Amino acid sequence: MDTKWKNSLLMLVWVVLITLSASTLFQVAQTRSTYFKKNYFYTAEYANQVQQLINYVNQMDFNELPSDQDKPKIIVTQTEIENYRSRLGSLTGQITGIKNQYEPQIQEARASGNEELVTFFTKEMNSKIADITADYTSDDTIKSKIVEEKEQEIDEYVQELERFRSHYTSFQASFVYRLVETETGKVFTNVASSDGGSADTRLKSSGMRFLHTYRSLTASNQAVYTNSQVDQSAIDFKYGTYEGQIGVPKSAPENSPIMAEFHIYENKQITFLIYTGLGLLAFAGLIWMTRRYRTEKLFGSTALVAPYYNLIPLDLRAVLLLITGLTALVHLQWAQNALGYGFSLGDMIYHSLTYVLVNTLLVLLLVLQLGMLIKEYRNEQAFKEALRRTVIFWIYQRLREAALIKSLMFQALFVLAVAFGAGIGFVIVCIQNEAIVIYAILLMLFVLPALWLTLKRISYFNRIATHTALLVSGNLEQNLTVEGESPLASLAANINLLRNGVKTSRREQAKSERLKTELITNVSHDLRTPLTSIITYTELLKNKELSAEDRQAFVDILDRKSQRLKVLIDDLFEASRIASGQVELAQERVDIVQLLEQALAEYNEAIKQSGLQLRVTTPDNPVYVWVDGQKLWRVFDNLIGNCVKYALEHTRVYIAVEAKPGRTVITFKNVTKYELSENIDELFERFKRGDTSRHTEGSGLGLAIAKSIVDLHGGELDLDIDGDLFKVTVTLEERLE
Structure with missing residues (x-):
């Protein structure tokens, strides 16, 4: 921490x-x-104050105020006359406006019988009409009115300057100055005398806080901006250039703008340095x-x-x-x-x-x-x-997902665009009622079809959602109706496929449960039978009074039952290894015909005892295939053993090897002594035997092991049952590498 x-x-x-x-x-x-300046008087702010002083001196002292003698100098141009008329409007409009103003009053006076008032209003109306007509027919009339307006502006301008003089006096109290206008030589100063004597003495005294000599200061603009628009032809406003000295005395008022800014600058400068x-x-x-x-x-x-x-x-x-x-x-x-x-x-x-x-x-x-x-x-x-x-990635994902089914995305965009357009159109119709006809046509062409399409898709989607809920609850009996080729139709078709898959899965699950039960029963039976015999004969051998002949017979039986139990366990172990993929093939170039003959030789004695007639058809030349010879011999051994155990006595067994382009086909055909199930797939299940009473010595694993070995080689093992005819077909790809 x-x-x-x-x-x-x-x-x-x-x-x-x-x-x-x-x-x-x-x-x-x-x-x-x-x-970083020495003090306030070297800053741009003080320079602006000096410029403001020059502007004041220029406007208030150097330029004389206009007087009555300046009014005759007023000039009125033709453009001003036209502008004045354009402000009034057209002559017809002016006359119509005057008539509209007086006619109601005249009609009201006439209705009341007051002829004197009618005469008064009529005379006043005609006077105004004559006056406005003169404005449009005579330039002199308008000119005199414009001159009158300009004279009034001059008077207002002079009054406004006089009102600002007190501010000018207060402003210049912060300065001591002596200025000379360079062109006219006029001297302007706020000290006692204008002859230069006392002014120089005052400026050179030690009572100055700051003093500077300026070689050229030009008035930049008017110090006082008035609301009056003075005609420049009536006054001759000049921007003079000045030289001289301007200073700030120590006696300047502390509350003056100059001294206030001086002290503020000092404080800011100290703060800045710190x-x-x-x-x-x-x-x-x-x-x-x-x-x-x-x-x-x-x-x-x-x-x-x-x-x-x-x-x-x-x-x-x-x-x-x-x-x-x-x-x-x-x-x-x-x-x-x-x-x-x-x-x-x-x-x-x-x-x-x-x-x-x-x-x-x-x-x-x-x-x-x-x-x-x-x-x-x-x-x-x-x-x-x-x-x-x-x-950004989330938006990208949503856009990407939205574009997975482009037709659905475009339909949604179309509906949104139509809805937006309908809203904009409604606003336009509310503003411009004339557009309602066009809006109605567009409504029928676009909005109504879009609404119908939307309702149709929503209805179909609701049916799909309802049917999906039924599927979840376990109702798998009815398929969804697939309408058209829309994305929703594809969804309905996929749901139907899922439904069929679930039904198939349930059937397979039920079958698997049944086969599991049969497997446990068969394994228990097949293992218990030899085990029971072993236990029984072991107990009998414990009897010391047994003869040597009986004892040997019992030992032989124990040996057979033990071998039987060993075969069952070995077959079960091998079937498990093959099914789990733990078996590796040692493939080599093998002659199928020779391998089959070796497997048949193992069963010569058993075939003779069974009375079966063996018919073997093989090519004259060797048939080579790239296989694991030992594993494939086990396939032939299991298939031939099944023929010997389950073929009807004194019937023929047909075995054929056929070399076809790219593959080799081996078939085994016999007539069974037991009735077989029509379900071929069940014969490939472990411990499934043709002898349902399980009196024969088969393990029920032969076909399962054989099919697994053939599958490992990339081949196929197929079964065909036609009544009592049992046929096994083994197909191997002809690979010689």
Whole structure:
């Protein structure tokens, strides 16, 4: 715990140093031209105040105010006359408007029988019509009206300047100046005399806080902007160029704008220097900490936050990191704000600390996010998992899944487009009623077919969902109707296939349960029979009064039963090994005909005793196949043994080897002595025997082992039953490599 707190404290100190260093860098970059000056009088702000003074002197003193003598100079152009008429509108419209204004009043007076009032309104209406007609027929009439308007504007302009004179007087009280207009030689000063004597004495005295000589100062614009649009033909406004001295006396009022800005600048300059010094120290400390500690340690312990932070998708975390970084960068760039609030030194220091605190929090958030993202990036598995959980990847997956069935996606997009278009059309119809006919036509052509298609698909989907619920509940009797070739029709067809598969699986499961029961019964019977005999004859051998002849007979029986039990166990073990794939084939080039003859030779005596007549058909030439000879001999041994045990006595057994293009076919045919089941697949089951009473000595594993061996060779073993005719066909691919 102590280590975690220490790492967290180191990270916090590191973040504070980063914040101070970065904010100092931005502050110096943005304000170096302001606060590295000697004092306020060398700044651009003071230069703007001097320019404002020049503009005031130029407008209020150098340029004389217009008077009544200037009014005859007013010029009215033809363009102004046309513009005046265009403001009024057309003559017909003006006359119609006047008539519409007076005719109701005239009609009302006439209805009341007041002829005097009718005459008054009629005369006034005609006067206005004559006046407006004169405006459109005579330029002199309009010209006189325009001149009258311009004279009024001049009067308003003079009044507004006089109202601003008090502000001008207050503004120039902060300065002491003596200026000469270079073109006319006029002198402008706010000291006692304008002859230069006392003005120079005042300017050169020690009572000046600041004094500067200017070689050329040109008025840039008007110091006072009025609402009156004065005609420039009536006044001759000039922008003069001035030279002389302008200073700020020590006696300037402390509440004047100049002195207020002077003291604010001093406080800002002190704060700036302190802030810059701290920033340089922070930068040195940042370099030392970065070299002293590893980056992982400086990032601190994020174990408490990381589990919750990592729940956010990676792309959203990246956006959050970008927003935090941009916010921190923008806030750091507002370095001048640290000095831009308050008038006292205390206020400025307070705002500077607040600025640093906010920046520290932003940088801390940025560093924490960056540290957790870097840690996750270094864990390759976690980073890949995070990429799969991004919103972009989720949208990509949904779009990809939506495009799996393109026809369904296009149908959905078509319905959405029609619905959107119908909504837009409805809004248009509400605004423009004339569009209802076109809207109705489009409604019948697109909206109604889309609605019908949607209802049809929804109905079909509901039927599929209902049928699926029935299938889940166990009702497998009825198939779904497949309508058309739509994706829903394909879904219905697939559900039908699943239903058929489930039904088949159930049948197979029932069959498997039945065969399992039979297998247990048969295994128990076949193993218990020789085992019972062994136990019985073992008990008999314990009798000491047995004769030597009986004792030998019992030993022989025990030997036969033991061998029988051994054969059953060996067959079961081999069948299990083959079925589990634990048998490896030692394939070689083998003559099938010779292998078959060797297997038949083993049964010569048994065949003679059974009375069977063997008919073997083989090619004259050897038939070579690439097989495991020992395993294939076991196949022939089992099949020939089945013929001997289960063929009807004194009948013929047919065995044939046939070489065909690309394969070799061996067939075994005999007439069975027992009635066989029509289900051929059951004969391949383990412990399944043709002798259902199980009186013969077969294990019931012969066909199962034979089929498994043939399957391992890539061949086929097929059974055919036609009444009592039993036929086995073994097909082997002819591979000679």
